[in-house]
Amino acid sequence: MIDELNLSPIQLDALREIGNVGAGNSATALSQIINKRIDMNVPKVALVPIETVPDLVGGPDTIVVGVFLRVYGRAPGNILFLLPQKSAFYLVDTLMGREHGTTKKLDFMDESALMEIGNILSGAYLNAFFNFTHISMLPSIPALAMDMAGAILNVILVQLGQMGDQALVIETEFLAEDDGINGHFFLVPDPGSLGILIKGVGVE
Amino acid sequence: MASLIRVGMADYKVGRAPSVLISYGLGSCIGISLYDPQTKVGGLLHIMLPDSTQARASDNPAKFADTGLPLMLNDVLSLGASKARLVAKIAGGAQMFAFSNATDIMRVGNRNAETVKKILQRMGIRLIAEDTGGNYGRTVQIDLSNGVYKVKTIDRGEKDI
Numbered sequence: 001m002i003d004e005l006n007l008s009p010i011q012l013d014a015l016r017e018i019g020n021v022g023a024g025n026s027a028t029a030l031s032q033i034i035n036k037r038i039d040m041n042v043p044k045v046a047l048v049p050i051e052t053v054p055d056l057v058g059g060p061d062t063i064v065v066g067v068f069l070r071v072y073g074r075a076p077g078n079i080l081f082l083l084p085q086k087s088a089f090y091l092v093d094t095l096m097g098r099e100h101g102t103t104k105k106l107d108f109m110d111e112s113a114l115m116e117i118g119n120i121l122s123g124a125y126l127n128a129f130f131n132f133t134h135i136s137m138l139p140s141i142p143a144l145a146m147d148m149a150g151a152i153l154n155v156i157l158v159q160l161g162q163m164g165d166q167a168l169v170i171e172t173e174f175l176a177e178d179d180g181i182n183g184h185f186f187l188v189p190d191p192g193s194l195g196i197l198i199k200g201v202g203v204e
Numbered sequence: 205m206a207s208l209i210r211v212g213m214a215d216y217k218v219g220r221a222p223s224v225l226i227s228y229g230l231g232s233c234i235g236i237s238l239y240d241p242q243t244k245v246g247g248l249l250h251i252m253l254p255d256s257t258q259a260r261a262s263d264n265p266a267k268f269a270d271t272g273l274p275l276m277l278n279d280v281l282s283l284g285a286s287k288a289r290l291v292a293k294i295a296g297g298a299q300m301f302a303f304s305n306a307t308d309i310m311r312v313g314n315r316n317a318e319t320v321k322k323i324l325q326r327m328g329i330r331l332i333a334e335d336t337g338g339n340y341g342r343t344v345q346i347d348l349s350n351g352v353y354k355v356k357t358i359d360r361g362e363k364d365i
Contacts, residue, residue, distance in 0.1 A: 050213070054213070054229060061228040061343055063358060145301055148228065150229020150231065150341065151233075151300055151341025151342070152300055152341070154230070154233055154300065155301060157252065158312050161214070161267055162259045162260065
């Protein structure tokens, strides 16, 4: 039995490495779509008190765009791709071939484009998990909301809140070469899924 | 000088006029205010989930409606509020993402609101205003000098309830 709230350094390292490869896949995908170099930081794999998670993205009242996907399979969980509003507008302008600064509000097409980005990034990310663990994880169709970070993060936090007071988040930050875009990618395994993933990597 | 006191997620604060209690970025969470207009004592509780008995483990009673409310009630009473005069206002309980096959957990906002109302009723506290539901986030604050409960949103302006 793996104690998900008390992982060994080796287990955390393994998750960090998978997160790293996953984020690398995602960054490459994003980079190819917008034709810019994308940097990413080494993923944080951390157990954090649930109420502090919104602070990771600038505080609970920061306006962000969130693309949410549910992950199905033997190790279900949630994916949330968060972009500060400014980054989301910048990304949409890039995707739509408009001059930067054009977008002031997301229309239906913009939202659809951002959801597709969330979809592609999640697919690339989850592929890495499959390569390491041979556990297939399938993302649902994406949903999008633009609102306060706290409110959007609620969606993943309530579920964890039911199980305990801490959340294990695998988080990566993306940065585009011209600093126009930064985003946060969260993978939050459901309680119970983490043990399955860790078993899959073989670092029980 | 009115001091602004921040109430985090799964947290509550109590105080007296002229303090203002504020909680940022509620989605499916609910901000519950209690206020005694005569002594101008009140509190704000930010709950995440309706029911602690459904949870596996938690050291934080303020996370749940059923354990958080009695706790806050106790604290406002010890600051001098009278239970008979206390009035409650609630806001939050949204469903942020529209999913066609939303699981129960995604509709938790609804359940939060229902449970909070039931508990208030059971405790014998009057609920005099609410702004719940929808698919958008809210920041809430209660001004303890007059009991005004302000609900701010991003696209839908702000209102006093």
